[in-house]
Amino acid sequence: MGNSVSFSSAGEKDITRAILRSFAEQLDEYVESEVVIVGGGPSGLMAGMGLARAGRKVLLIERNNYLGGGFWIGGYLMNKLTVRAPAHLILDDLGIPYDEATDGLYVADGPHACSKLIAAACDAGLRILSMTTLDDVVLRKGGRVAGVVVNWTPVNALPRQITCVDPIALETQLVIDATGHDACILRRLRDRGLVELPDYGSMDVAASEDAVVEYTGQVFPGLMVCGMAVATAHGLARMGPTFGAMLESGKKATAEALAVLERERTRVRDAAPVA
Ligand code: 48H
Numbered sequence: 001m002g003n004s005v006s007f008s009s010a011g012e013k014d015i016t017r018a019i020l021r022s023f024a025e026q027l028d029e030y031v032e033s034e035v036v037i038v039g040g041g042p043s044g045l046m047a048g049m050g051l052a053r054a055g056r057k058v059l060l061i062e063r064n065n066y067l068g069g070g071f072w073i074g075g076y077l078m079n080k081l082t083v084r085a086p087a088h089l090i091l092d093d094l095g096i097p098y099d100e101a102t103d104g105l106y107v108a109d110g111p112h113a114c115s116k117l118i119a120a121a122c123d124a125g126l127r128i129l130s131m132t133t134l135d136d137v138v139l140r141k142g143g144r145v146a147g148v149v150v151n152w153t154p155v156n157a158l159p160r161q162i163t164c165v166d167p168i169a170l171e172t173q174l175v176i177d178a179t180g181h182d183a184c185i186l187r188r189l190r191d192r193g194l195v196e197l198p199d200y201g202s203m204d205v206a207a208s209e210d211a212v213v214e215y216t217g218q219v220f221p222g223l224m225v226c227g228m229a230v231a232t233a234h235g236l237a238r239m240g241p242t243f244g245a246m247l248e249s250g251k252k253a254t255a256e257a258l259a260v261l262e263r264e265r266t267r268v269r270d271a272a273p274v275a
Contacts, residue, residue, distance in 0.1 A: 030059045030127055035257055036148050036172040037061070038134045038185060041069020042114075042243055043227025044178030045121045046090075046250025047257065052124035054258055059170070060126055063133040063153045067121075068114040069180055075241030079110035084209065087244030090251065094120050134184050135167045137175065137223075143194070145185075145222030147171040174260055176224045176253055183229035186219065195220055198235030200228070208237040209245035216252040218260065226253035 010018075035051055037044045040062035051058040060067075074080045083091060085104040091097075096116045098108040122128070131153045138147030151167035158165075177185040181200060190197040212230045219225050225233045226249045239245055 026127060031170055033057045033059045033170070033172045034261055035174045035176060036170060037176040037178050038148060039069065039178035039180060039227070040067035040128065041178060041180055041227060042071040042117065042246040043250040043253070044176070045117050046247050047176055047178060047226055047253040048126040049121040049124045050251060050254025051257060052121065052126040054254065056258070056261065058126060060128050061132050061134060061148065061150060062128065062130045065131055067118050067128065067130070071114045071117065071243060072110045074110060081108050081110050081113050082106065082242045083244040083247065084242060087247050090247045134179070136188055137185060138169050138171065143221060145175050145220060148175055173264055174222060174224060174257055176226055176257065177229050178227050180228045181232055183225065183232040185223060186225065186229065186233055189220060197232065200231035201235055201237045203240050204237035205239045205242060208239040209242070211236045212239070212245040213248045213252055216249040217256045224253055224256060224260070226250055
């Protein structure tokens with residue numbers, strides 16, 4: 001009997017109210033943010049962690065109930081991940097254990113690596129809206145992305161006759177497309193004839209990883225791309241089940257986003273009338 005536990009008297013209504021109020025407060029706060037990242041795979045989580053560590057108001061939107069994207073599993077349903085040097089230094093930063101498989105190639109456990117990255121992003125203060133699917137973007141006159149249009153993921157799974165549920169919009173200074181191979185946001189802009197989308201090329205690790213990191217950045221006013229979406233956006237080779245470029249791309253997206261926010265801050269300051 002020494003192990004018995006007596007819980008507090010909080011009841012059903014208290015539990016419901018606690019969830020409702022906390023969710024509503026957070027959504028209200030993040031209706032306007034500095035950066036919205038769409039996609040919670042390794043690149044989106046890295047970008048979100050970096051921006052949150054830098055003290056930025058950043059929200060990550062993920063259509064699934066779980067975060068991590070393809071980072072839980074390496075390839076062919078085998079839950080081991082690889083990274084090539086120098087990306088093992090990021091594993092060090094996250095406290096993810098790994099073995100050296102061969103010179104400059106490291107292997108880690110997928111579940112351990114993925115859960116550590118998610119925890120690090122949450123610890124840094126990244127806010128997350130899960131079960132939320134990007135539907136569209138807010139596009140201002142003159143052609144600048146100024147927000148995301150989102151809906152509950154289950155709305156898309158409903159039968160057509162009961163899906164008349166309008167999405168909602170969240171405003172932001174910068175959107176990052178981290179939706180992986182699909183590059184969902186760029187696809188929306190491509191459908192409107194605003195960008196070209198060549199799609200990613202065949203596998204060639206040596207050519208791919210450096211290029212993905214190099215091309216990580218702004219692709220349209222107010223829109224950046226990181227991770228596998230970079231390969232889709234620029235027609236780069238795919239790299240298969242190795243994740244160094246995804247982690248480094250997210251890290252670069254942080255630096256690029258901070259530079260964009262700083263330029264925007266200077267522009268607004270310089271445009272303000274002198275008192
Ligand atoms: C909300 C969405 C939407 C949407 C998608 O695929 P990911 O893991 O993406 P990356 O770029 O961080 O990592 C890519 C890597 O996992 C990979 O596939 C590699 C290295 N492939 C190499 C190769 O050769 O194939 O994660 C994307 C996330 C997922 O969690 C999706 O659920 C989410 O984005 N997502 N979220 N609204 N419309 N579309």
